[in-house]
Amino acid sequence: xxxxxxxxxxxxxxxxxxxxxxxxxxxxxxxxxxxxxxxxxxxxxxxxxxxxxxxxxxxxxxxxxxxxxxxxxxxxxxxxxxxxxxxxxxxxxxxxxxxxxxxxxxxxxxxxx
Amino acid sequence: xxxxxxxxxxxxxxxxxxxxxxxxxxxxxxxxxxxxxxxxxxxxxxxxxxxxxxxxxxxxxxxxxxxxxxxxxxxxxxxxxxxxxxxxxxxxxxxxxxxxxxxxxxxxxxxxxxx
Numbered sequence: 001x002x003x004x005x006x007x008x009x010x011x012x013x014x015x016x017x018x019x020x021x022x023x024x025x026x027x028x029x030x031x032x033x034x035x036x037x038x039x040x041x042x043x044x045x046x047x048x049x050x051x052x053x054x055x056x057x058x059x060x061x062x063x064x065x066x067x068x069x070x071x072x073x074x075x076x077x078x079x080x081x082x083x084x085x086x087x088x089x090x091x092x093x094x095x096x097x098x099x100x101x102x103x104x105x106x107x108x109x110x111x112x113x
Numbered sequence: 114x115x116x117x118x119x120x121x122x123x124x125x126x127x128x129x130x131x132x133x134x135x136x137x138x139x140x141x142x143x144x145x146x147x148x149x150x151x152x153x154x155x156x157x158x159x160x161x162x163x164x165x166x167x168x169x170x171x172x173x174x175x176x177x178x179x180x181x182x183x184x185x186x187x188x189x190x191x192x193x194x195x196x197x198x199x200x201x202x203x204x205x206x207x208x209x210x211x212x213x214x215x216x217x218x219x220x221x222x223x224x225x226x227x228x
Binding site: 042044093100104105 | 153
């Protein structure tokens with residue numbers, strides 16, 4: 001069935017390091033792809049999205065490209081900041097599942113000064 | 114612009130007690146969701162409602178019931194709380210236009226402890 005696999009954490013980086021968080025999915029169709037971020041003590045909020053193959057979503061210096069051939073949507077940032085410390089969730093939306101919205105297991109990122 | 118409002122924010126229950134978590138959204142969204150978040154387990158879907166008048170089970174529905182009271186409100190009920198239901202609960206809503214391209218909006222969460 002349709003599913004999502006996300007890189008396990010926690011990930012600890014120094015400020016200005018390069019970040020990659022891997023996300024792959026299995027699907028019978030072509031889902032819309034989302035990354036959400038959860039800051040400490042808060043609910044999730046949208047970080048970026050891509051709704052069709054080869055689209056690139058970007059926001060706050062983060063980017064992710066919809067790769068249909070590898071069924072992936074990896075999150076990247078060239079230079080992380082302490083304020084990027086949060087939990088990141090990959091969430092493909094499988095339209096043929098009647099509106100069900102599922103999330104990857106989340107990757108906790110900690111950025112040290 | 115309240116968005117998604119959850120009540121209460123914190124709750125302590127004794128094993129066997131019942132309670133209802135409330136969720137309301139003011140964005141005229143048709144789809145609403147309940148999740149639980151546990152350390153190391155990510156966000157797991159309990160129940161969802163794709164439209165007013167419909168509800169469906171998610172990944173972990175056992176021990177819970179839901180009511181889509183109207184388009185705005187979606188409540189989660191624990192009939193007989195167990196320590197395994199200690200968790201942080203999140204409600205979310207989204208506007209489904211038939212394309213699957215819209216994002217979800219989340220409440221601030223309810224931290225529930227069952228002793």
